[in-house]
Amino acid sequence: xxxxxxxxxxxxxxxxxxxxxxxxxxxxxxxxxxxxxxxxxxxxxxxxxxxxxxxxxxxxxxxxxxxxxxxxxxxxxxxxxxxxxxxxxxxxxxxxxxxxxxxxxxxxxxxxxxxxxxxxxxxxxxxxxxxxxxxxxxxxxxxxxxxxxxxxxxxxxxxxxxxxxxxxxxxxxxxxxxxxxxxxxxxxxxxxxxxxxxxxxxxxxxxxxxxxxxxxxxxxxxxxxxxxxxxxxxxxxxxxxxxxxxxxxxxxxxxxxxxxxxxxxxxxxxxxxxxxxxxxxxxxxxxxxxxxxxxxxxxxxxxxxxxxxxxxxxxxxxxxxxxxxxxxxx
Amino acid sequence: xxxxxxxxxxxxxxxxxxxxxxxxxxxxxxxxxxxxxxxxxxxxxxxxxxxxxxxxxxxxxxxxxxxxxxxxxxxxxxxxxxxxxxxxxxxxxxxxxxxxxxxxxxxxxxxxxxxxxxxxxxxxxxxxxxxxxxxxxxxxxxxxxxxxxxxxxxxxxxxxxxxxxxxxxxxxxxxxxxxxxxxxxxxxxxxxxxxxxxxxxxxxxxxxxxxxxxxxxxxxxxxxxxxxxxxxxxxxxxxxxxxxxxxxxxxxxxxxxxxxxxxxxxxxxxxxxxxxxxxxxxxxxxxxxxxxxxxxxxxxxxxxxxxxxx
Numbered sequence: 001x002x003x004x005x006x007x008x009x010x011x012x013x014x015x016x017x018x019x020x021x022x023x024x025x026x027x028x029x030x031x032x033x034x035x036x037x038x039x040x041x042x043x044x045x046x047x048x049x050x051x052x053x054x055x056x057x058x059x060x061x062x063x064x065x066x067x068x069x070x071x072x073x074x075x076x077x078x079x080x081x082x083x084x085x086x087x088x089x090x091x092x093x094x095x096x097x098x099x100x101x102x103x104x105x106x107x108x109x110x111x112x113x114x115x116x117x118x119x120x121x122x123x124x125x126x127x128x129x130x131x132x133x134x135x136x137x138x139x140x141x142x143x144x145x146x147x148x149x150x151x152x153x154x155x156x157x158x159x160x161x162x163x164x165x166x167x168x169x170x171x172x173x174x175x176x177x178x179x180x181x182x183x184x185x186x187x188x189x190x191x192x193x194x195x196x197x198x199x200x201x202x203x204x205x206x207x208x209x210x211x212x213x214x215x216x217x218x219x220x221x222x223x224x225x226x227x228x229x230x231x232x233x234x235x236x237x238x239x240x241x242x243x244x245x246x247x248x249x250x251x252x253x254x255x256x257x258x259x260x261x262x263x264x265x266x267x268x269x270x271x272x273x274x275x276x277x278x279x280x281x282x283x284x285x286x287x288x289x290x291x292x293x294x295x296x297x298x299x300x301x302x303x304x305x306x307x308x309x310x311x312x313x314x315x316x317x318x319x320x321x322x323x324x325x326x327x328x329x330x
Numbered sequence: 331x332x333x334x335x336x337x338x339x340x341x342x343x344x345x346x347x348x349x350x351x352x353x354x355x356x357x358x359x360x361x362x363x364x365x366x367x368x369x370x371x372x373x374x375x376x377x378x379x380x381x382x383x384x385x386x387x388x389x390x391x392x393x394x395x396x397x398x399x400x401x402x403x404x405x406x407x408x409x410x411x412x413x414x415x416x417x418x419x420x421x422x423x424x425x426x427x428x429x430x431x432x433x434x435x436x437x438x439x440x441x442x443x444x445x446x447x448x449x450x451x452x453x454x455x456x457x458x459x460x461x462x463x464x465x466x467x468x469x470x471x472x473x474x475x476x477x478x479x480x481x482x483x484x485x486x487x488x489x490x491x492x493x494x495x496x497x498x499x500x501x502x503x504x505x506x507x508x509x510x511x512x513x514x515x516x517x518x519x520x521x522x523x524x525x526x527x528x529x530x531x532x533x534x535x536x537x538x539x540x541x542x543x544x545x546x547x548x549x550x551x552x553x554x555x556x557x558x559x560x561x562x563x564x565x566x567x568x569x570x571x572x573x574x575x576x577x578x579x580x581x582x583x584x585x586x587x588x589x590x591x592x593x594x595x596x597x598x599x600x601x602x603x604x605x606x607x608x609x610x611x612x613x614x615x616x617x618x619x620x621x622x623x624x625x626x627x628x629x630x631x632x633x634x635x636x637x638x639x640x
Binding site: 106107118151163 | 541542543545552561
């Protein structure tokens with residue numbers, strides 16, 4: 001078995017001061033293998049984005065992150081700032097959902113790429129310029145020389161996302177944290193960007209953690225997936241296994257709510273209600289108020305992740321019943 | 331950018347034309363007239379008519395305006411009725427003093443506001459933030475002339491660190507003489523700029539692009555200057571430009587308190603004396619200074635935010 005690239009254990013993120021603090025990410029653990037694409041799936045507010053930002057220690061003031069994030073044997077959460085800065089952008093990079101707000105509107109693209117190169121490489125100014133051109137080329141932006149002098153508002157949405165990817169990949173990181181990178185884009189552009197990320201993964205031999213709420217994206221791009229609900233991972237495993245046989249009622253609901261073509265017509269399942277807010281998590285399993293399988297045990301006790309099959313885990317007391325019920329796509 | 335520069339430069343022409351018209355009309359709307367100011371209220375009608383004729387005031391208003399335009403075009407702004415000196419040379423003598431006072435005050439305000447705004451914003455709601463904001467609140471609510479008098483009494487008269495008035499000789503001496511007046515003028519502007527900048531820094535530090543910049547692992551100082559300060563300054567620069575007019579108004583009062591022979595003093599004396607040509611010339615000169623400042627701040631804004639210059 002190969003060495004784990006990133007090992008997240010017992011990551012917990014809370015906001016606010018003691019007493020009034022709310023927990024956004026609740027004791028989650030997962031591994032990312034070299035070259036692997038891991039999908040982090042869930043509805044809005046399930047803690048996916050917070051997880052990524054917590055890994056990189058990019059949370060705003062008045063939040064606290066505990067647990068361990070092991071990256072090549074070193075704990076990112078315990079590392080001093082200067083050392084962390086070498087990892088950020090150099091070894092682990094991040095791209096955001098909205099390139100419109102994530103790119104600095106008042107700086108030309110060239111400056112935004114170069115500052116990354118400057119921080120992590122010893123390239124001369126001329127070489128940085130050359131590398132910037134290469135990067136624009138790599139992410140499929142033509143007329144790179146002219147485009148580099150332009151500002152973000154002069155690019156289209158899809159092109160802007162390419163620019164952000166070029167910036168993130170400038171110093172050839174080994175891990176890319178992608179926070180809903182295609183959500184703000186048109187469907188056709190989405191496919192291009194996802195394909196680009198996968199191609200670059202192969203070319204640069206990096207791992208990717210892809211946060212998304214879109215199961216279609218997961219099916220098309222990820223090797224493994226972890227489903228998050230109310231700040232916890234409720235099910236994780238290889239994409240084929242989870243899609244083939246969901247073990248958690250929530251995963252089943254999620255999968256059932258996606259229309260599929262090519263199968264026999266079947267009614268769409270939908271999950272009633274909305275996810276709980278940070279302030280009012282139900283006791284027991286956080287999903288119990290919306291769950292058709294819920295029993296008294298679910299309302300008092302919080303299930304922990306249990307191994308179901310090889311590499312497939314779920315935190316559900318009734319995974320047998322969930323499996324027996326099956327879902328439209330299986 | 332260069333296109334924007336040209337366009338903005340051309341816009342100055344109608345602005346100046348409008349300034350001329352307004353100045354001309356305003357002076358004639360002032361109650362009282364220069365003739366009675368010169369001769370007193372009991373003057374003989376013949377004398378009044380002669381003076382009126384000499385000053386061209388017996389002509390119809392539109393004709394007076396044409397004469398006015400013509401003289402502006404050839405750089406002749408007339409002669410002071412009270413001082414019997416060409417207005418142009420009066421402006422050349424007095425305006426630089428006021429401009430220097432204003433520039434010094436503006437510089438002091440910026441030098442105080444920018445670092446303090448940073449400290450206040452980054453230590454939001456902490457002790458430093460409260461102290462800075464409290465101190466500036468006091469500065470903001472104190473009238474310029476009162477603050478000037480206090481500074482004058484303490485640092486000028488009692489401690490003897492600074493001169494109590496006048497303008498001095500030579501650049502260094504000017505700076506020395508203008509230090510207290512500039513400081514008293516700067517404080518309220520510093521307070522306004524500081525509050526504005528603090529608020530916009532707070533708005534920017536948590537912006538997505540700052541988080542993205544941090545995720546690139548670049549040095550904190552680069553993030554603060556290139557990503558936070560630059561964006562945060564945009565609105566503050568606009569506010570600064572708008573404040574320059576107020577600053578010039580404040581300079582008039584400050585010059586009186588500190589007995590500085592600047593444009594402000596001259597202006598006040600001329601208004602009392604109904605010295606039309608001087609008031610006209612001075613107002614015009616100050617208006618030109620203000621519009622040039624707007625032009626400059628617009629350029630700075632465009633440089634900070636390329637989207638402005640589209």
